[in-house]
Amino acid sequence: MKKLILAGLVAAAATLATTAQENYSGAGNNSSVQIHPDNRVTLRFKAPEGHKVKAFATFAPGAWADLTYNDSIKAYEYTTPEPATNEFHTYKFFMDGVGFTDPDNVHTVRDVTWQNNFILPKGDGNDQASMMSVNNVPHGSLTDVWYYSPSEKCNRRMNVYLPAGYFSDKTKSYPVLYLLHGMGGDEDAWVMLGRAPQILDNLIAKGKAEPMIVVIPNGVIDVDAAAGKGTAGLVQPQSEFPRLFSGEYEMAFPEIVSFVDNNFRTIPDRAHRAVAGLSMGGYNSANISRQYPDLFDYVGLFSAATIESVTTGDMLKRFLPADKRNNPIFLDFDKKLKTQFAKNPKLYWIAIGTDDFLYDTNKNYRAKLDSLGLPYTYYETPGGHTWANWRDYLIRFTPQLFK
Amino acid sequence: MKKLILAGLVAAAATLATTAQENYSGAGNNSSVQIHPDNRVTLRFKAPEGHKVKAFATFAPGAWADLTYNDSIKAYEYTTPEPATNEFHTYKFFMDGVGFTDPDNVHTVRDVTWQNNFILPKGDGNDQASMMSVNNVPHGSLTDVWYYSPSEKCNRRMNVYLPAGYFSDKTKSYPVLYLLHGMGGDEDAWVMLGRAPQILDNLIAKGKAEPMIVVIPNGVIDVDAAAGKGTAGLVQPQSEFPRLFSGEYEMAFPEIVSFVDNNFRTIPDRAHRAVAGLSMGGYNSANISRQYPDLFDYVGLFSAATIESVTTGDMLKRFLPADKRNNPIFLDFDKKLKTQFAKNPKLYWIAIGTDDFLYDTNKNYRAKLDSLGLPYTYYETPGGHTWANWRDYLIRFTPQLFK
Numbered sequence: 085m086k087k088l089i090l091a092g093l094v095a096a097a098a099t100l101a102t103t104a105q106e107n108y109s110g111a112g113n114n115s116s117v118q119i120h121p122d123n124r125v126t127l128r129f130k131a132p133e134g135h136k137v138k139a140f141a142t143f144a145p146g147a148w149a150d151l152t153y154n155d156s157i158k159a160y161e162y163t164t165p166e167p168a169t170n171e172f173h174t175y176k177f178f179m180d181g182v183g184f185t186d187p188d189n190v191h192t193v194r195d196v197t198w199q200n201n202f203i204l205p206k207g208d209g210n211d212q213a214s215m216m217s218v219n220n221v222p223h224g225s226l227t228d229v230w231y232y233s234p235s236e237k238c239n240r241r242m243n244v245y246l247p248a249g250y251f252s253d254k255t256k257s258y259p260v261l262y263l264l265h266g267m268g269g270d271e272d273a274w275v276m277l278g279r280a281p282q283i284l285d286n287l288i289a290k291g292k293a294e295p296m297i298v299v300i301p302n303g304v305i306d307v308d309a310a311a312g313k314g315t316a317g318l319v320q321p322q323s324e325f326p327r328l329f330s331g332e333y334e335m336a337f338p339e340i341v342s343f344v345d346n347n348f349r350t351i352p353d354r355a356h357r358a359v360a361g362l363s364m365g366g367y368n369s370a371n372i373s374r375q376y377p378d379l380f381d382y383v384g385l386f387s388a389a390t391i392e393s394v395t396t397g398d399m400l401k402r403f404l405p406a407d408k409r410n411n412p413i414f415l416d417f418d419k420k421l422k423t424q425f426a427k428n429p430k431l432y433w434i435a436i437g438t439d440d441f442l443y444d445t446n447k448n449y450r451a452k453l454d455s456l457g458l459p460y461t462y463y464e465t466p467g468g469h470t471w472a473n474w475r476d477y478l479i480r481f482t483p484q485l486f487k
Numbered sequence: 488m489k490k491l492i493l494a495g496l497v498a499a500a501a502t503l504a505t506t507a508q509e510n511y512s513g514a515g516n517n518s519s520v521q522i523h524p525d526n527r528v529t530l531r532f533k534a535p536e537g538h539k540v541k542a543f544a545t546f547a548p549g550a551w552a553d554l555t556y557n558d559s560i561k562a563y564e565y566t567t568p569e570p571a572t573n574e575f576h577t578y579k580f581f582m583d584g585v586g587f588t589d590p591d592n593v594h595t596v597r598d599v600t601w602q603n604n605f606i607l608p609k610g611d612g613n614d615q616a617s618m619m620s621v622n623n624v625p626h627g628s629l630t631d632v633w634y635y636s637p638s639e640k641c642n643r644r645m646n647v648y649l650p651a652g653y654f655s656d657k658t659k660s661y662p663v664l665y666l667l668h669g670m671g672g673d674e675d676a677w678v679m680l681g682r683a684p685q686i687l688d689n690l691i692a693k694g695k696a697e698p699m700i701v702v703i704p705n706g707v708i709d710v711d712a713a714a715g716k717g718t719a720g721l722v723q724p725q726s727e728f729p730r731l732f733s734g735e736y737e738m739a740f741p742e743i744v745s746f747v748d749n750n751f752r753t754i755p756d757r758a759h760r761a762v763a764g765l766s767m768g769g770y771n772s773a774n775i776s777r778q779y780p781d782l783f784d785y786v787g788l789f790s791a792a793t794i795e796s797v798t799t800g801d802m803l804k805r806f807l808p809a810d811k812r813n814n815p816i817f818l819d820f821d822k823k824l825k826t827q828f829a830k831n832p833k834l835y836w837i838a839i840g841t842d843d844f845l846y847d848t849n850k851n852y853r854a855k856l857d858s859l860g861l862p863y864t865y866y867e868t869p870g871g872h873t874w875a876n877w878r879d880y881l882i883r884f885t886p887q888l889f890k
Contacts (some may be wrong), residue, residue: 131585177587182534184580184587190602190714191721192595199593204721220718223633223642229654230626239626251632251750311593315623318594318607347654 115159116188117175123167123205127151129160129177130188140183141175143168143203167205170213171472172279174200193276195471196268196323212472214286215479216279221289222248226281228271228313231343233305235336241309242340243271244348245281245298247288257349259486260297261382262340263478264361264368267389268323270310271302274478277471283478292483297348301340303361303368305333328364329394329403331411334371341379355430358485360384362474363442367394371413377424382431382485385446386477387469391417393445418456425458431484432460435477439468519591520578526570526608530554532563532580533591543586544578546571546606554580570608573616574875575682577603596679598874599671599726615875617689618882619682624692625651629684631674631716634746636708638739644712645743646674647751648684648701650691660752662889663700664785665743666881667764667771670792671726673713674705680874683881690885697889700751704743706764706771708736731767732797732806734814737774744782758833761888763787765877766845770797774816780827785834785888788849789880790872794820796848821859828861834887835863838880842871 118126125143129151137151137160144164151160174193176185185192186201193202207214224247230239247258263280265273274280280298287293304325308314311321327333345352359380361369366388373383391414394400425432436446453460463480467473521529528546532554540554540563547567554563577596579588588595589604596605610617627650633642650661666683668676677683683701690696707728711717714724730736748755762783764772769791776786794817797803828835839849856863866883870876 132583135583179582179585180535180538182582182590184590185602187585187587188723190597190600190724192602194593197593199588199595202721217720218712218716218718220642223644225630225632227628227630227649229628230651239623241626246630248633309621313621315621317620318605320591321593 116186117201117203119168119203119205123170124164125168125173125203125205126161126163127175127177128157129179129186130158131160131179135160135179136181138178139175140178141173142171143173143175168203170205170207170211172202172204172213172216172277172475174202176200194272194321195277197321212475212479216282216475217286218282219286219289221285223285224248224281224288225250226275229347231340231347233336234339235332236305238308241271241302241313243275243300244344245284245300246348247295247297248285249295250297250349257351258295258297259356260299260344260348260350260358261482261485262299262301262357262359264301264303264359264365266361266363266365267328268321269365270304270321271300272310272313274300278475278478280478283475284482287479287482294486296486297344297350299340299344303333303365304328305336329367329389329400330408331371331413334368334375334413335411337372338376338379354378354381356381356486358382358384360386360433360478360481361388362386362477363469364389367391373429374417374420374424375413377420377427381429382433383429384431384433384477384481385435386474386481387436387440387442388434388446389442390445390449392448393442397442397445399441421453421458422456425456432458433463433481433484434460435463435465435473435481437465437467437469437473439466441469519589520604520606522571522606522608526573527567528571528606529564529566530578530580531560532582532589533561534563534582538563538582539584541581542578543581544576545574546576546578571606573608573610573614575605575607575616575619575680575878577605579603597675597724598680600724615878615882619685619878620689621685622689622692624688626688627651627684627691628653629678632750634743634750636739637742638735639708641711644674644705644716646678646703647747648687648703649751650698650700651688652698653700653752660754661698661700662759663702663747663751663753663761664885664888665702665704665760665762667704667706667762667768669764669766669768670731671724672768673707673724674703675713675716677703681878681881686878686881687885690882695886699885699889700747700753702743702747706736706768707731708739732770732792732803733811734774734816737771737778737816738814740775741779741782757781757784759784759889761785761787763789763836763884764791765789765880766872767792770794776832777820777823777827778816780823780830784832785836786832787834787836787880787884788838789877789884790839790843790845791837791849791852792845793848793852795851796845800845800848802844824856824861825859828859835861836866836884836887837863838866838868838876838884840868840870840872840876842869844872
């Protein structure tokens, strides 16, 4: 038994037993996913011959690949015909129809209830891949903090990005971007899938964005934290909760701003606050900034759900039937919009992809703003309701803030 | 295509394609691992009939279980004959010899190069399971920060636990525990496997430990951060690096203390500093506290590698051949020990399990201290070189600090 334990000083003996007994899993050596100099990608999956092995991979044509057995390496293999685009890519393996993450790659990311592996091809220094990478620049800090929510009467978790220098210079104060996740997301989504800390580090280091604090709260008031991080324990994440879209989160949002202003060195005024979010978080951002017009000078709606999409859309309308629209957030809609815009927000930025299922309701929302004579900036991209777009929007929105 | 995207507002279309095409993976509903009220555990694995399905599981007798096909749920099943102990348990599945994490459970933890799922049985309020859980108590914050290392001439990542109240009361200063990982570990090991933030939250909330800052640096000076978190990108983690055990990390340790004292509200004196570590981190702790006797009043050696184990042990001696023992850290060993103890450290705590492969060299190290007349506290447990022991040692060591 002691001999076994010798194989790794900090590995628990129980874990070591895994490799001792089985041949086809265990320690990886970059053997399973290889990005070639030209950004083509090879996948390798170690298993006995005779299985049907596939990969779901965003870098493969059509997002699916068949791996073939290579007897010389005792593994199934696949190489993409073309280089991968310079984006954040995900993949997982399927053996005889059962899907799971790569046994030989520890780098995984959660998207709601799914876990996938991810890769980052090498970028050219300025593209999305480069902006998402950990480069040799000053790094900010990511801090998980818990605030007491008077409205929910419990502690709730949020993530806070503090820019490089926050802890060393104890006198400087910063503007704040509140960055909101979508339905199915939580306070970890912009961190893990959105790569917000890396994007902010790189934008600030290049002088493209002002040093700022980024607050990433949890917008699901039915829970206190992301699945596994809260008092509910190791529950499985869900995408739907009863009070999503109810307006209660938005009405209580000043308690989050108050906590942040009291706990971090912020510049606590409208000119130094922005709120932006993706999908449901865009809905939240529009609602919060309309209800509290003195809070935010900058608003970003990334592929936003609109009030129309929630009351009439095929997918969303179950969240807000007519008898659940009594929250103050929904009252005097046009009047509040006019009040908000009468204060001349420095930026009201709407971004969406042409394939997005929310494209039409966003078009209608822009038409409403146009009919009321309220000015906004519009940014349209290809693509749909995807993290590739939301990372792009963050990269484009953030440099416009606090100038 | 738009219909497909409707299935989840924030899930990328590409990910959704996974569930659309395959039946045996995707969203979990706690269907795959179930902890019964009496702490027995059921595992379920969805796959077609005809495969050989096993689980490696620390809660199963002998750590291995055979799952049998249950046609009524179209899944393989297994239930433990006895309740799981109130500890942090890990498991993974094997299908036809290929091992991977549970496709229906997103809660995974990395141990060096392995990824496993983990579960936490319900505790009785005071046991290890309870101390590792997220309870309804004031929570500290975990912050990843990067410090500039003059010795390595690069930025390096560390994790810092700041106790509850750190950000709200901007005047209070705190003592600091430096908590070091073992070989194969990094700055994330005490956070993920060690559950240090949860343990500190709970000990402090119960009044058992003083509020303190816990600094968890990266002890592998060959890299700047844990695999995937640093400038090397998404490399696979390794357990061995050329400069482990070389003494260079320990010699440069004052630069970490200096960074912490300059960036956080510490009480910057010996009476308010502790250093402790597991395995290689215990070796580091002994070396640092001996080399710099004015830095630490509290020292904890958890299953520590000793200088003897590194120069003579079967496994470790390749790291420190005779020609690599010229670092100042290794000179005047007994003289430095005497100098350290002449300053009457408040606690020099040695803990090890009777089955640990380092037990004999620890015994010899204690004999040396005895022969020199140097006082220490000794805590012996059952078990070996395991995280269950290291979490126990943290739970027992921390309440003795800064009283």
